Amino acid sequence: MAPRETAAGAAREDRRAFFTRLFWGLAGLLGALVGVPVLGAFLSPGFRKPEKAQWTVIGPADRFTEEPSLAHHVHPAHEGWVNVTGEMQVWVVRDPQGAYKIFDNHCTHLGCPFHWEAADKRFFCPCHNGVFGADGRVLSGPPPRPLDYYESKIEGGILYMGALRRGGT
Numbered sequence: 001m002a003p004r005e006t007a008a009g010a011a012r013e014d015r016r017a018f019f020t021r022l023f024w025g026l027a028g029l030l031g032a033l034v035g036v037p038v039l040g041a042f043l044s045p046g047f048r049k050p051e052k053a054q055w056t057v058i059g060p061a062d063r064f065t066e067e068p069s070l071a072h073h074v075h076p077a078h079e080g081w082v083n084v085t086g087e088m089q090v091w092v093v094r095d096p097q098g099a100y101k102i103f104d105n106h107c108t109h110l111g112c113p114f115h116w117e118a119a120d121k122r123f124f125c126p127c128h129n130g131v132f133g134a135d136g137r138v139l140s141g142p143p144p145r146p147l148d149y150y151e152s153k154i155e156g157g158i159l160y161m162g163a164l165r166r167g168g169t
């Protein structure tokens, strides 16, 4: 083979190798440009700081007994740029050990409000006959889990409610 042809073949090989490296380099760069934000979107919730509970006054703690009673509270909410407040209801129970449970007033089946039936010592949801105990457990009917509840704390004799928790957790 003539030296001129060998040099041309080597140049062609170099060019091919250069374009192959360029192709894979650009493909890698494009993959990183698309992949890093997508991966970040999937992983970021795991690194997000948990929201601080906003504590809301329910009332004097000694007002509540082992007999569930309805309490009203003003619930602050944020919708976009607008701050909205609405009056909401919760059921408050003090258990025999003296711990307070604050139940959200919506059934865990389809969200109907329920009420306390003192004679039968049970919470009853009239929508589909869901029945819960005073401790929030499902006793019968379609509700898939115990009543949702709010975190609670007492300071200076006042009962506060915090973040909403899923029933059974």
Ligand code: FES
Pocket: 107, 108, 109, 110, 111, 112, 125, 126, 127, 128, 129, 130, 141, 142, 143
């Ligand atoms: S919504 Fe309460 S039982 Fe269905």
